Amino acid sequence: MDLSSFPSEPWDLHGHGLVTVGLLPAAGLTAPPGTRLVTLRGRAVVGAVLLRYTAPSPLTYHEIMAAVVVRRGLRFFVHIPDIWVDSPASRAGGRSLWAIPKELAEFEDQGLTAVGIAAASLRRIRGTLKAPARFRVAQERDERTLVTPVRGAASVSPARVTWTFDTDGPLAHLRHLRPLAHVVIRRFHLVFGPAER
Numbered sequence: 001m002d003l004s005s006f007p008s009e010p011w012d013l014h015g016h017g018l019v020t021v022g023l024l025p026a027a028g029l030t031a032p033p034g035t036r037l038v039t040l041r042g043r044a045v046v047g048a049v050l051l052r053y054t055a056p057s058p059l060t061y062h063e064i065m066a067a068v069v070v071r072r073g074l075r076f077f078v079h080i081p082d083i084w085v086d087s088p089a090s091r092a093g094g095r096s097l098w099a100i101p102k103e104l105a106e107f108e109d110q111g112l113t114a115v116g117i118a119a120a121s122l123r124r125i126r127g128t129l130k131a132p133a134r135f136r137v138a139q140e141r142d143e144r145t146l147v148t149p150v151r152g153a154a155s156v157s158p159a160r161v162t163w164t165f166d167t168d169g170p171l172a173h174l175r176h177l178r179p180l181a182h183v184v185i186r187r188f189h190l191v192f193g194p195a196e197r
Contacts, residue, residue, distance in 0.1 A: 006093030007058040009193035013152075016187055017051035017063075018122055020161050022179040032079055032138045032145040035070040045069040047078075048163055048174055050120055051185075052111045053090075061087035062107040064114040066171055070138060077138035077147065082170060084114055098148045098195055099139035118165045118174070124184050125158040133190060146197070152190035159184040 023043035031037050037044045047067040053060055065083035069076060084105035085091055094100035106115040113119040130153065137148045161182040165175045 006089045006096070009097050009195065011058055011093070011192045013053055013057045013190045013192055014055070014188065015051055015053040015057065015185075017049065017185045018120060018159065018161055018183065019050075019185065020048045020163060020177070020179050020182045022046060022048075022177040022181075024174065024177050028173070029068060030081065031068070031070040032077075032140040033143060034145050035072045035077060035079070035138055038069040038071050038076065043178070046174070046177060048118070048120075048171075048177060050111065050114075059087055059090050059093075061085050061090050062111040062114075063090070064105065064107075064117060064171075066174060072138075072145075075136075077136050079138050084117060097193060098137065099141040099146045100137070101139075116166055117169045118163060118171050120161055120163050122159050122161045122182070122184060125160065128155050128157045128186060130155045133188065146195055148193050148195040150190055150192050152188060154188040154190075155186045156183045157186060158182065 024046040026037050026039050026042055026044040029044050049065045049067055051063045063085045065080055068079045070079045080100050084103050086107050091102040091104055094102040105117055133154045134151045139146050159182045165171050
């Protein structure tokens with residue numbers, strides 16, 4: 001079996017995870033062609049995200065990423081410059097289908113630690129909100145921007161999340177992230193793709 005083979009798009013994804021959204025100095029961050037960073041007083045809106053994809057997803061794996069909010073006019077997008085997974089098939093599919101630059105990493109502690117990259121600990125706050133989830137991912141391919149729609153729903157709870165970013169790791173710059181909000185995603189169902197070609 002070829003471990004790098006992957007399902008065709010769209011991917012019908014299920015799972016759970018956690019997200020911290022905050023402000024990070026914009027210097028050194030980039031946006032896909034034709035878009036620009038969303039900034040506030042020189043700081044970009046950035047998310048630190050840990051996810052676990054579970055059955056009945058077409059692939060089951062762990063994922064960590066840094067996501068940046070960008071815009072084209074009044075339209076907002078999520079841009080993913082840094083991301084790691086523990087599935088060769090997910091890595092291959094993300095790169096081939098949506099130009100998402102997935103790399104491979106090892107995960108421990110039930111997915112809360114990406115070895116050599118970052119770890120998260122959390123304390124959930126009571127209360128759950130069920131909400132629709134709809135956004136577009138913008139990535140660069142061949143000096144153009146490839147846009148992929150994502151739609152679905154999630155059950156989320158406010159949380160307190162503490163991140164530890166490896167000082168020698170690829171997300172060390174997120175040590176300067178100024179958190180605005182933390183949420184635990186208790187459950188999500190997202191349809192990812194197909195890309196708008």
